[in-house]
Each structure stands twice: as structure tokens, then as C-alpha cells.
Amino acid sequence: MNADSNDPRASVWLAVAKLCSEDETSSGVSYSPTFVEALSHVVYAQAETMGGDLECFAKHARRTKISVDDVKLCARRNGALHKQLEDIAESTSAKPNK
Structure with a gap:
């Protein structure tokens, strides 16, 4: 694979x-x-699939932007991953924007 492209x-x-x-x-x-x-x-294939799912979740919610909730929805069947995503979302939302 040509990694320079x-x-x-x-x-x-x-x-x-x-x-x-x-x-x-x-x-x-x-x-x-x-x-x-x-x-x-x-x-790569999993990322493509997840990208499509994220777009569908946002569209279903009548949004044009993908949100953290969409990402957590993708991970709903993997309890450990879902928990990690919730923890990350909670810790980043608590930080003030610079």
C-alpha cells in the first residue's frame, strides 16, 4: 500500500x-x-459503515450535524465502549471552551 498518497x-x-x-x-x-x-x-470498511449510520441517525433526528449522541447510538450494543464514550463526552463537555 502506498502510504504517501x-x-x-x-x-x-x-x-x-x-x-x-x-x-x-x-x-x-x-x-x-x-x-x-x-x-x-x-x-476502513467498518469506518465507512459507521459513517453511513451516523449520517442516518442525524438525518432521522432532522439534523445536519452528527452529534455525540449519534456516536453513542452506534456503540449501544457494546456496553464497555458505550460507557467509555459517555465518560469522554461528560469530561469534554465539562471543560470550558477556549
């Missing part, structure tokens, strides 16, 4: 490759280039 797929591949490399260093597990490529495709 402006293609979002290349950016996803670069991020996944970096995370795998960091995990290799800390855990000692080795990831093949084929695995990194496959995982990149899965992450």
Missing part, C-alpha cells in the same frame, strides 16, 4: 501498521504484512 485508505493502513508495530514492541507478538493489510481493510 492522500487516499484515506492509505492513511488507515498507516495508522493500523503503526498500532501493530507498537503492539509488537510491547507484547512481542509479530504481525505479518498480510495481516496488517487485511486488518486495514476491515477497519
